Amino acid sequence: MRLPAFLADQRRLRRVLYPSSATLATLTRLHALLIVSSSNHLLASLAAAYARSGALDAAESTLATSPASPSSIAAWNALLAAHSRGGSHSTALRVFRALPPAARPDSTTFTLALSACARLGDLAAAESIKDRAFEAGYSKDVFVCSALLHLYSRCGAMGDAVRVFDGMPRRDRVAWSTMVAGFVSAGRPVEALGMFRRMREDGLEGDEVVMVGVVQACAATGDAQMGASVHGYILRHGMRMDVVVTTSLVDMYAKNGKFDVARQVFRMMPYRNAVSWSALISGFVQNGHADEALDLFRELSTSGLQPDSGAHVSALLACADMGLLKLGKSIHGFILRRLELNCILGTSILDMYSKCGSLKSAQKLFDRVSSRDLVLWNAMIACCGTHGRGHDALALFQELNKTGINPDHATFASLLSALSHSGLVEEGKFWFDRMGKEFGIEPAEKHYVCIIDLLARSGLVEEANDLLASMQTEPTIAVWVALLSGCLNNKKLELGENIAEKILEFQPEDVGVLALVSNLYAAAKKWDKVREARKLMKDSSSKKVPGYSLVEVRGMRHMFVMEDQSHPQLQEILKIVAKLDSEMRKMGYVPRTEFVYHDLEEGVKEQLLSYHSERLAIAFGLLNTSPGTRLVIIKNLRVCGNCHDAIKYISKIVDREIVVRDAKRFHHFKDGACSCGDYW
DNA sequence: GTAGGGTTAG
Incomplete structure (x- = not known):
């Protein structure tokens, strides 16, 4: 069948298919005509128009039912882009996988698909997409590479990100900013700052996005001076002080304990949202100013803005800090009425109950959350541990293993600490042994502290000592202290004296640690050593935090x-x-x-x-x-x-x-x- | 047509 005359007029048609002018009704009418005319090229353009106007199902079915044409990949791309704009990353991936073989993915397709994997944190899915993109010749493509950088950064694979980055023939601001942000979220702020320096040596200056990462890096290093000079750089370069940039500055100053500056920057913001408030509030909580944090939270609540989940999390943290059970409870109630209970909120509430001494309420909350993530499990295990319920912690851990969620280093830290507090030696030894062998988690310092504490307290001082000697890294004072208190309790005084010497080499100022050393020397009747330790205690007690x-x-x-x-x-x-x-x-x-x-x-x-x-x-x-x-x-x-x-x-x-x-x-x-x- | 940014839980 011949095309109706107006459809043959490409210029007119393009106007119709252009996003702003096409209503859904127009597109649907066109659709009927195009099907009859079986013009694949135009059908593809129509699908793209569908996608742009939000009719994603119509776009997909149009594409799926018409044979692929040279222009169809652009339409598929429009559909993928629409899904990622809407945050439906798994749908985007599903669409990508369902691409008809004749529609050859291009740089845009791979970029969008990899970006979806990045947002989902799905490294495995990304791997095969990356292989296909490279086979198709896009291994040096700036967009594909940037998407890969983002993917690896988000998945904590900075080594891979660096490899891709180094292999790029040309790096634009986006690539640099991805690396800066990647190092920040990997907890390597110094390297993030190094990236920024290299970028400038390369002849590029930062923009608003790059600077947010740089400011975060300053927040993480705790270098207030560097933070201030970065602030100056932003002002000198006349950047747009949008809400994101300013919020990152507020956060940086608050985290670095510069509350006056943080307040000032915050008060001068022409526009602030709930996140800006949360940044300031959490800064106060994290620096031990729970009172001020709660004042700000109240101010936010009456400011006309709706406190978001971030602000609630900080407020709950403040309650936990000061043991304000009643206020914490009322915040919990507010959240149930006004917000959706997600894992982060659930964990914060659980932790608040736990720290306010209400094990039962914590347990009840845990039972009520239907989809639990690892952090929530870890919080509940830690809660049992601190409340002296070692057996319950172990039972939870075993329940966790049945869910298919893999435990991580924090799970084992909480578990071992729980077992240690409850004196469950056999269980402690068993799981310490398994964590590396079965779960692939190398025991770190904190794990050694728990297990050595457990062994030593239970009288297995020699075994604890052997374990300490087998550590790959240099033991810190915490490990020695755990061992020493075991020596004292079990009257292993000779070994204890050696360890006390070791501990004194750290020049500890903690009165508790010095008291332990002194008590050991007293038990060994080394009176001159006792006097020495007591003198150190006297000197350090002036600097001691008052109880x-x-x-x-x-x-x-x-x-x-x-x-x-x-x-x-x-x-x-x-x-x-x-x-x-x-x-x-x-x-x-x-x-x-x-x-x-x-x-x-x-x-x-x-x-x-x-x-x-x-x-x-x-x-x-x-x-x-x-x-x-x-x-x-x-x-x-x-x-x-x-x-x-x-x-x-x-x-x-x-x-x-x-x-x-x-x-x-x-x-x-x-x-x-x-x-x-x-x-x- | 496509890639990068702020707060918050164990």
């Missing part, structure tokens, strides 16, 4: 510092402390004054112990909550052995559950016993 305890009462946070006299209820608190003290003594409590590292009279030492911040916080909690209420105390340092004893007695006297989170883990005290079984 404090937090307790939440009716949604309000209260902070106690040792010997703090400023609290309005101080007299009542001290009365309770004294009353408990005398009752405890009747039950057999003996203050362990060896935990006071000052030369004082015994009586003074005893009194000092009873004024430890956790004791004050507990007394305050008892004073202001009704019987039966659970008390959750958050301590920034580790609970001392004496307080641990004392709280066991207190939990029996007052018939309350008392939960203490210290710098390492949780202790659930009830009926005169602790969940850690005094094994910590």
Whole structure:
């Protein structure tokens, strides 16, 4: 059949098929005519027009039902591009795989397909596409190579990215910026900065996109000065200060602790969105300013902008930090009403419950999330571990293995730490052995710390020592400390003395570490060494972080510092402390004054112990909550052995559950016993 | 017609 006259008029037709002028109805009418006329070339153009106007199914079926023509690959490309614009990367890949053999993919096709793989993080799928692209002669194509760079960067294969990059005959700004961003996300910010330098030596200056990566690199190195000079570079080059560039600057300044500058840049933004707020909020949380972070979060909530998931994550982190269970709960409720519960939010909520001492709520949340990713599993395993549930952690780990998700280094760190806290030696040895052999994860420093701690504490000091000697990398102080405390507990004093020497070579300033060394020398009756260690403790204690305890009462946070006299209820608190003290003594409590590292009279030492911040916080909690209420105390340092004893007695006297989170883990005290079984 | 950018969880 002959084409209708207007269809033969190519100029007119092109106007119709051009995206802005064609309505879907026009395209559909045309479609009918073209089918009858069986003009494959025009059908392809029509399909492209369909794709551009969002009618992707129509585009695909048009292409699939008409024979391939020289122009059909452009139409297929338009369809692929439309899918990736819409974020449907797996559909894009499906379309790519379903290409009819006659439609020969070109540079654009491969670029789009590889880009889809990159977004999906699907290295395996990309590999065969790359082979086909290279066979078709596109191995030096700037676009194909850039897509490959992006792919490898996103999948953490920077070695491959570098190989492709080095093989490129010509590198444009996109290629450089992909490398900069790649090194940043691989956690190699110094190399990212090196890339930027090389780029400039190559004669190219940065644009807005490149600079975002460079600013991120400055944020990651913590080099505030470099960050400021990069900021200057951006201003000097007259770049557009769009919301992304400015947000990255806010983030960089906040991460580097330059809160005033971060605030200033933030306040001067002509337009900010939820991400800009989140950047500032998370900067505060990460630097230990949870209070300010929550203030900002409240300000965001009343600013008219809807806080997004990122802002909620930071707010939850702040709650977790300070043990604000009530606020955390209400944020959880808000998320359920207003946002979709994704894995990141779920993990943040779980972690908040865990850190606020509410193991049950954490478990409940974990059970409610239907599609769990590895991070969520890891968080739950870690939660069991810190709450002293080694067996539960192991059971979860085994359940995880049945899902087909592969555990990673963090999974094993949490698992081994859980097993170590619960003293599960056989299980610990078993899984430490398997992690490399069966799961291909080479044990790192943190894994060694757990397993050596576990072995040494369980009396297998020689075995722990052998394992330490077999380490591929130079052991850090943490490994030695784990071994030393095992030596002390199991009276392996000769070995312990050698290790104590080793530890002193690190010139530790941590009072806990020095106390351990001193106690070991005392056990070995090396009194001059004891004096030496005590002197180091005295010198370093001036630099020591002061210990404090937090307790939440009716949604309000209260902070106690040792010997703090400023609290309005101080007299009542001290009365309770004294009353408990005398009752405890009747039950057999003996203050362990060896935990006071000052030369004082015994009586003074005893009194000092009873004024430890956790004791004050507990007394305050008892004073202001009704019987039966659970008390959750958050301590920034580790609970001392004496307080641990004392709280066991207190939990029996007052018939309350008392939960203490210290710098390492949780202790659930009830009926005169602790969940850690005094094994910590 | 195609490639690169900000916050956030263990």
